[in-house]
Amino acid sequence: MGKDIKKIESTELHKAIDRIAESIAVRHSDSATLSVVGIADGGISFAQALARRLADIFGKELPCGAVNTAFHRDDFGHNPIPKSFQRTDIPLNVEGAIVILADDVLFSGRTARAAMNEIFDMGRPERVELAVLCDRGNRCLPIHADYTGFVEDTTPEQQVEVVINIDDPSGDSIIIYEK
Amino acid sequence: MTKNLNWTRKDLIAIEDLKIEELETIFSLTASFKQTLSRSQKKLPSLRGKTIVNLFLEPSTRTRVAFEIAAKRLSADVTTVTGNASSLLKGETLRDTAQTIQALNADMIVVRHKAAGSPYFLSRLLEMPVINAGDGAHEHPTQALLDCFTLREKLGDLTGRKVTILGDILFSRVARSNIWALKKLGVEVTLAGPSTLVPELFREFGVQVRHDLKSALDDADAVMLLRIQHERQTATHFPSIGEYTSMFGLNRMRASWLKPDAIIMHPGPINRGVEIDSDLADSDRSVILEQVTNGIATRMAVLYLCAHAAGMKPGNP
Numbered sequence: 262m263g264k265d266i267k268k269i270e271s272t273e274l275h276k277a278i279d280r281i282a283e284s285i286a287v288r289h290s291d292s293a294t295l296s297v298v299g300i301a302d303g304g305i306s307f308a309q310a311l312a313r314r315l316a317d318i319f320g321k322e323l324p325c326g327a328v329n330t331a332f333h334r335d336d337f338g339h340n341p342i343p344k345s346f347q348r349t350d351i352p353l354n355v356e357g358a359i360v361i362l363a364d365d366v367l368f369s370g371r372t373a374r375a376a377m378n379e380i381f382d383m384g385r386p387e388r389v390e391l392a393v394l395c396d397r398g399n400r401c402l403p404i405h406a407d408y409t410g411f412v413e414d415t416t417p418e419q420q421v422e423v424v425i426n427i428d429d430p431s432g433d434s435i436i437i438y439e440k
Numbered sequence: 441m442t443k444n445l446n447w448t449r450k451d452l453i454a455i456e457d458l459k460i461e462e463l464e465t466i467f468s469l470t471a472s473f474k475q476t477l478s479r480s481q482k483k484l485p486s487l488r489g490k491t492i493v494n495l496f497l498e499p500s501t502r503t504r505v506a507f508e509i510a511a512k513r514l515s516a517d518v519t520t521v522t523g524n525a526s527s528l529l530k531g532e533t534l535r536d537t538a539q540t541i542q543a544l545n546a547d548m549i550v551v552r553h554k555a556a557g558s559p560y561f562l563s564r565l566l567e568m569p570v571i572n573a574g575d576g577a578h579e580h581p582t583q584a585l586l587d588c589f590t591l592r593e594k595l596g597d598l599t600g601r602k603v604t605i606l607g608d609i610l611f612s613r614v615a616r617s618n619i620w621a622l623k624k625l626g627v628e629v630t631l632a633g634p635s636t637l638v639p640e641l642f643r644e645f646g647v648q649v650r651h652d653l654k655s656a657l658d659d660a661d662a663v664m665l666l667r668i669q670h671e672r673q674t675a676t677h678f679p680s681i682g683e684y685t686s687m688f689g690l691n692r693m694r695a696s697w698l699k700p701d702a703i704i705m706h707p708g709p710i711n712r713g714v715e716i717d718s719d720l721a722d723s724d725r726s727v728i729l730e731q732v733t734n735g736i737a738t739r740m741a742v743l744y745l746c747a748h749a750a751g752m753k754p755g756n757p
Contacts, residue, residue: 302442329472332484332744338751342465347442348472382481 266419269411269435274394274425277410278307281392282314284408285361294387296324297361300376301347304364306425307394311363313427326351328362330375349379356384361408365423367393370404395435397421413437443468450750451563451570452742454579455620463588463624469741470589470734477513477737486744487516490547495537496573497523497553502708502732503573503583507550510739516547538562548747551575556613569746577611583707584617586738587664588625590731594703595661599626604656606632606688607666607715609642610677614707615666619645632656633688636677637668653688657697665690665706665715681714691717695725703727 289295297315299308305327312325329349362376373391380386392408397415415421415437422436445468446461455463476484492511496504504520511518521541528537534553541549550571551559556578563570574580588598595601603622609615609631619642622629629647631638642649650656657663668684678684695704704716704726712718721728 332472332476332486337486338748342445342447342745342748344445345442346445346468346472348468348475378485382476382479382484384480 263420263439265436265438267413267435267437271430271433274410274433274435275310275430277394278310278314281394281408281410282311282318285311285315285390285392286318288390289359292319292321292323294358295361296326296351296353296358297363297392298326298328298351298376298380300362300364300372301327301329301349302345303366303423304362305347306427307365307392307423308361308363309427310425310430311361311392324351324353326353328376328379330372330379333375333378335371335375351380351383354384355380355386358384358386360386360389361392362389363392365394365425366421367391367396367404367406367409368399368421370400370402373404374402394423395421397437411435445469447745448749450568450746451559451572452581452746453560453563453570453572455581455584455617455624456579458581458620458624460624463585463621466585466738466741466745467589467592469744470585470737473513473740473744474734474737477733482513483515484513485515487511487514487547487747490516490747491545492516492518492548492550492743493541493544493546494518494520494550494573495541495552496520497528497534497551498574500552500573502735503552503580506732506735507571507573507582507739507743510736510743513736513740514743516743519546534558534562535565538566542566542568548743548750569750571742571746574613577613577616579617579620580613580707581617582735582739582742583614584621585742586731586735587614587618587705587707588621589738590705590727590734591662591703593730593734594727598622600628601626601661602628602630602659603662603664604630604632604660605664605666606653606656606690607637608668608677609633609638609666610636612666614664618664619647623647630656630660634678634684653694654697657694660698660702662703662705663690663695663698665704665710667707667709667711667715685714689713689715689717690720692720695720705731708732 297308297312299305312323316322327350390407393406394410396409396412425433445465447465548569550573552573556576559572632650635651706728
């Protein structure tokens with residue numbers, strides 16, 4: 262890892278997740294068809310943390326799944342096969358559902374676009390909303406988050422690394438650094 | 441669960457060439473593609489704008505159709521050329537036919553040919569990915585991949601499991617590919633059949649060779665049946681079909697020698713009443729039709745991976 266430019270510590274990070282969960286709960290007081298789906302791989306831990314917080318607010322568990330974007334990416338053949346692969350697993354019928362799509366970092370918007378296409382292959386949700394922990398700018402597509410934890414002004418060359426450990430959040434962080 | 445992926449090949453020629461990590465990569469993607477086949481929207485955009493030519497110079501139903509469906513599910517355009525409808529009948533060589541297909545701007549070629557080594561030859565000649573759909577008695581890699589995927593679905597981890605391959609091993613590319621794949625996955629493989637079709641030489645693969653059916657099937661977790669390949673035999677290897685069936689055909693009594701939850705597999709086409717009794721082929725223990733279904737997802741994974749790797753070649757955008 263290169264030189265750190267900024268580090269957001271665990272306490273601040275989880276306050277942001279709380280804020281996002283409260284905003285979702287205000288907008289969707291009826292949780293009957295609400296679900297959280299993390300974009301693999303980075304968004305899954307964030308989705309789980311968000312779903313856990315929403316479960317506290319609503320007093321019941323919400324469906325929480327994962328969406329893989331590999332089959333809908335626009336860079337097929339441009340980059341090597343990713344080293345890891347988490348299969349799409351959405352534990353509810355997306356037809357008519359309200360899906361909170363969760364990712365740790367929003368950058369170009371290409372991954373969020375591919376994730377939406379993957380979800381729509383399984384049905385037609387009533388709404389899809391995007392929750393991101395860190396919006397780092399540099400968008401290439403007309404995509405904006407509905408819920409944002411942090412907005413950071415970065416250059417395309419900088420790296421943003423998010424660590425969320427769902428069982429031990431004490432070391433969670435967002436680090437922005439030069440490559 | 442997150443799986444590790446490892447794939448850089450533009451061609452799939454032989455299971456013998458593959459590392460265990462590459463087999464696992466194919467299985468991971470096969471599982472994912474299988475999941476997409478039950479969605480309301482089954483078509484994926486990955487190979488949109490790509491043209492795949494299926495050059496099938498030997499008869500085929502399920503492999504050819506499965507490759508066609510797999511390519512279409514990935515949004516590729518597919519053209520199938522068969523032996524009796526190609527210029528090969530007019531004396532054109534395989535080399536010229538393949539180079540013509542490349543000059544027609546095809547992006548991938550899937551080849552079935554009676555000559556072992558022909559897909560390897562084409563992979564050296566052509567820039568585009570070459571997928572082996574069966575070459576003589578050499579290999580039929582996608583059949584072994586779908587067989588092993590099916591076995592893992594049914595039995596879980598295959599390490600230490602016992603699989604018996606029964607029938608015409610000598611002329612079978614399916615057997616050879618499966619031997620390579622099963623050995624890499626830690627399976628104890630037994631080959632069974634008449635000594636003329638299962639020569640002792642096969643022990644060099646690190647497998648057991650048995651000519652006594654009871655000892656071959658005893659305690660097996662799965663049995664893979666193979667068809668007698670009359671088209672590859674130039675001499676008689678057993679006195680009659682009836683005698684083969686009486687000695688090596690799988691019936692209910694012989695199937696009882698397997699483990700109670702063992703599965704029965706067959707790559708097809710089945711000769712009912714020859715290598716397997718008809719009611720056994722349709723029984724709960726038979727996974728023959730599941731093998732066919734898994735064949736689509738397996739071929740989607742192979743096409744996807746090889747096309748992806750080909751896109752990474754220097755000079756491509």
